[in-house]
Amino acid sequence: MAKSHSAKSRDPIQFGTDGWRARIGEDFTLENARRVAAAAADYVREEGQPERGLLVGYDMRFLSPEAAEVAAATVAAHGVRVTLSDRPTPTPALSYAVVHARAAGALMVTASHNPYRWNGVKFKAPYGGSALPSIMKRVEHYLDRGVRPAVPPRRAKLERADLLAPYLERLKSRVDLAAIRRSGRRFVIDPMYGSGRGVIDGLFREAGIPCLEIHGEHNPLFPGLNPEPIPPHVAGLAQAVSEGGYDAGFSTDGDADRIGAVDRDGSFIDSHKIFSILLLHLAEDLKLTGEVVKTFSTTGMIDRLAARFGLPLTVTPIGFKYICELMLSRDVLIGGEESGGIAFTGNPPERDGILNSLVLAEVMARRDRTLGELVRELEQQFGPHVYNRVDLEVSRPAMLGLLNKLKHHTFHRLAGLEMSSHASLDGFKMHFGPATWLLVRPSGTENLLRLYAEAPTREDVRRLLAAVEALARREEAKAARE
Numbered sequence: 001m002a003k004s005h006s007a008k009s010r011d012p013i014q015f016g017t018d019g020w021r022a023r024i025g026e027d028f029t030l031e032n033a034r035r036v037a038a039a040a041a042d043y044v045r046e047e048g049q050p051e052r053g054l055l056v057g058y059d060m061r062f063l064s065p066e067a068a069e070v071a072a073a074t075v076a077a078h079g080v081r082v083t084l085s086d087r088p089t090p091t092p093a094l095s096y097a098v099v100h101a102r103a104a105g106a107l108m109v110t111a112s113h114n115p116y117r118w119n120g121v122k123f124k125a126p127y128g129g130s131a132l133p134s135i136m137k138r139v140e141h142y143l144d145r146g147v148r149p150a151v152p153p154r155r156a157k158l159e160r161a162d163l164l165a166p167y168l169e170r171l172k173s174r175v176d177l178a179a180i181r182r183s184g185r186r187f188v189i190d191p192m193y194g195s196g197r198g199v200i201d202g203l204f205r206e207a208g209i210p211c212l213e214i215h216g217e218h219n220p221l222f223p224g225l226n227p228e229p230i231p232p233h234v235a236g237l238a239q240a241v242s243e244g245g246y247d248a249g250f251s252t253d254g255d256a257d258r259i260g261a262v263d264r265d266g267s268f269i270d271s272h273k274i275f276s277i278l279l280l281h282l283a284e285d286l287k288l289t290g291e292v293v294k295t296f297s298t299t300g301m302i303d304r305l306a307a308r309f310g311l312p313l314t315v316t317p318i319g320f321k322y323i324c325e326l327m328l329s330r331d332v333l334i335g336g337e338e339s340g341g342i343a344f345t346g347n348p349p350e351r352d353g354i355l356n357s358l359v360l361a362e363v364m365a366r367r368d369r370t371l372g373e374l375v376r377e378l379e380q381q382f383g384p385h386v387y388n389r390v391d392l393e394v395s396r397p398a399m400l401g402l403l404n405k406l407k408h409h410t411f412h413r414l415a416g417l418e419m420s421s422h423a424s425l426d427g428f429k430m431h432f433g434p435a436t437w438l439l440v441r442p443s444g445t446e447n448l449l450r451l452y453a454e455a456p457t458r459e460d461v462r463r464l465l466a467a468v469e470a471l472a473r474r475e476e477a478k479a480a481r482e
Helices: 030-046 064-077 091-101 133-143 165-174 177-183 199-207 235-244 271-285 301-308 320-329 353-367 371-382 396-407 458-481
Strands: 019-023 054-058 082-085 105-109 118-124 158-161 187-190 211-213 248-252 259-263 291-295 313-316 332-336 342-344 386-393 421-423 428-431 437-442 448-455
Touching: 019 030, 030 054, 030 064, 030 105, 030 118, 030 133, 054 064, 054 091, 064 082, 064 105, 064 118, 064 158, 091 105, 091 118, 091 165, 091 353, 118 133, 165 199, 165 353, 177 199, 177 353, 187 199, 187 235, 199 211, 199 353, 235 248, 235 259, 248 353, 259 271, 259 353, 259 371, 271 301, 271 332, 271 342, 271 353, 271 371, 291 301, 291 320, 301 313, 301 371, 313 320, 320 332, 320 342, 353 371, 386 458, 396 428, 396 437, 396 448, 396 458, 437 458, 448 458
Parallel strands: 054 082, 054 105, 082 158, 187 211, 187 248, 291 313, 291 332
Antiparallel strands: 019 118, 105 118, 248 259, 332 342, 386 448, 421 428, 428 437, 437 448
């Protein structure tokens, strides 16, 4: 996460490439939301785009509607035309609205997949995706209260509008809802108390597709789960699907830009497999071409699929911002990351859990397969790919000690496997043959060591993660003694 406008300021507002997040009532306050909005407005005005204006959307969290009101009023007071959403809105809907309205950008009040105690503000650029680091650096500049125009701007117009409707019409044109209906499949939708509530459910019901929505009521405490579509938070979805005899379940995070899914038996379908299914659909069913982009921690099955269809593959550091940047300058067919963010051609360079859910349902209809059957067919062609991730709380000295030993090849074997190659694009990645790898990557902001592993068997994944965790604990004990 980037530093704020001044390294000496101790400012509570710390921008990442997608905006700012903080604990509600501590650093996330209406005053700080006002400051972020003012900085964004000043940036847009100085770019000479006040008439193009900013859009403001918000999710279902505590203080989100109030912060959005404050943000919109602040933008208008700083001389930039502003449109405030008339209801809670998914981030991908707001991103599409930016492009549809040819706006200068958007502010989205959300903390995405973070727990209920958090909120924040995302900044979207004119192309609908996350602002590039160069843009966020400019916005940071205006956080300094000393940076203000000599002559105060004239207050601009503030209006309310339905920012969801254009996105819904776009979805209807992108997905064959009639084919999904004809398939006879039944679905459970879990928006996880987020701003995706009623969207997939509404589209399905309008199209006559049987479905059940759970966790769709307004409850900013997100009782019993964090709004992140991974285990264990998808347990309720899995139960609803298996007990109700549904064919699949789709889950979106707090602002609906990430996806998770479960098969008819309640088993979790992770983002790696979803990415693979979508790539297969685009390349084989729709005969589309273009570059495939994946982050450093994403499944090797994507490499094999890209090779199968003769598509160029690019691997980026971890973070959707790198995918977004490539989508702006190159012919990217699809880009995806381990955490459930996937975007593909013909859309803003933005993660979209809603669109991805709908397209998965369409693939099931076109191929007459369940999600589990789609995964099994992929594994029959490209081999089994089992993945897991573990986050360890480890001191910074222990992290650095472990990474130093790994990079200097202190460990040629791990969990009985011989290292065949390594890479250090983002963290340190060890390959053990063509289908097995382990990635060790420290968090940039917390004392967390992230461990990622993929192998043909669940046992190999377990052993690799356990082996490197033991090494990390050994380094922790050594650091404590010193």
